[in-house]
Amino acid sequence: MTLALYGHPFASFVWKPLIALYERNVSFEFRMVDPGHPENQARMVALSPTGQFPALIDGDREITQSNAVIEYLDLFHGSGTAMVPEDPREALEARMMADVFDDYVQAPMQRIVGDALRDEGERDPRGVADARALLDRCYAWLEPRLRAKEWAACGRFTIADCAAAPALFYADWVHPIPERHAGLTAYRARLLSRSSVARVVDEARPYRSFFPLGAPDRD
Structure with missing residues (x-):
């Protein structure tokens, strides 16, 4: 089946x-x-x-x-390399980084997007400000950890990168990564150039008009 x-x-x-x-x-x-x-x-x-x-x-x-x-x-299922490494120590690293991208990049990004979907009288400016501050802290935390790496964990593409790709793609739309975080910016570019990620980006392209904050003319 x-x-x-x-x-x-x-x-x-x-x-x-x-x-x-x-x-x-x-x-x-x-x-x-x-x-x-x-x-x-x-x-x-x-x-x-x-x-x-x-x-x-x-x-x-x-x-x-x-x-x-x-x-x-x-x-x-599948014949490719496992997204979660078999080695327990590497698996822990990959899962940890996936959680970081889910909880501290994806979640605040979605909070900002969700607020934009609300009626004017239901907006939460303090919540949006807090979400932007969390993204700033996470960008700063990620920068030194990714500056010298090709991928987020274990020296290869893993579940961490599966989480990072959508998180950083949309987060940079709603709260751009500062120029000083060149390592994080380069990592995002590497993600978008990988064939599997480029494919999902292209498949989502027809729906960009749905983005409530307005999709930028890039990526």
Whole structure:
């Protein structure tokens, strides 16, 4: 039975398993979750406690949460290099960096984007300011750790980079990486030049008008 991934091509957390699927040469069916596909929306509501994508269906197995989907693929599908290293110490490093990108880059970026979707009277300027401050702190923390590295962990492309690609792609749109963080900027460029990441960027390109803050004319 063919794997099925539920999600939307413009959603940052959907990029993570898509990148892993392309890296590991896994055949799958993409099931679009949007108003034009109400049956997929209903299925997604049943799959996730919050109705948020992505979710992977493999026969009678249902896997939600992007990192869990990536680890599931490592265990059961694909011929490429595993996204989570087999060595426990390397696996810990890769998972830690994935969590950093999820919690301290992706999360504040989404808070800023989410605020832009609210009505004027429901905006949270303090929350947005706090999110921008968190991004600044995380950019500064990442800079020395990535300056001399090709990839985020373990000397190769891992689940950490699957998390970093969408996080840094969109974060730089909403709160640009300062010029002084040349190492982080170069790392983001390397991510975008990797074929698996370039593919998800291109697949999401038709939906850029959805970006509430206005997509920049780059990337």
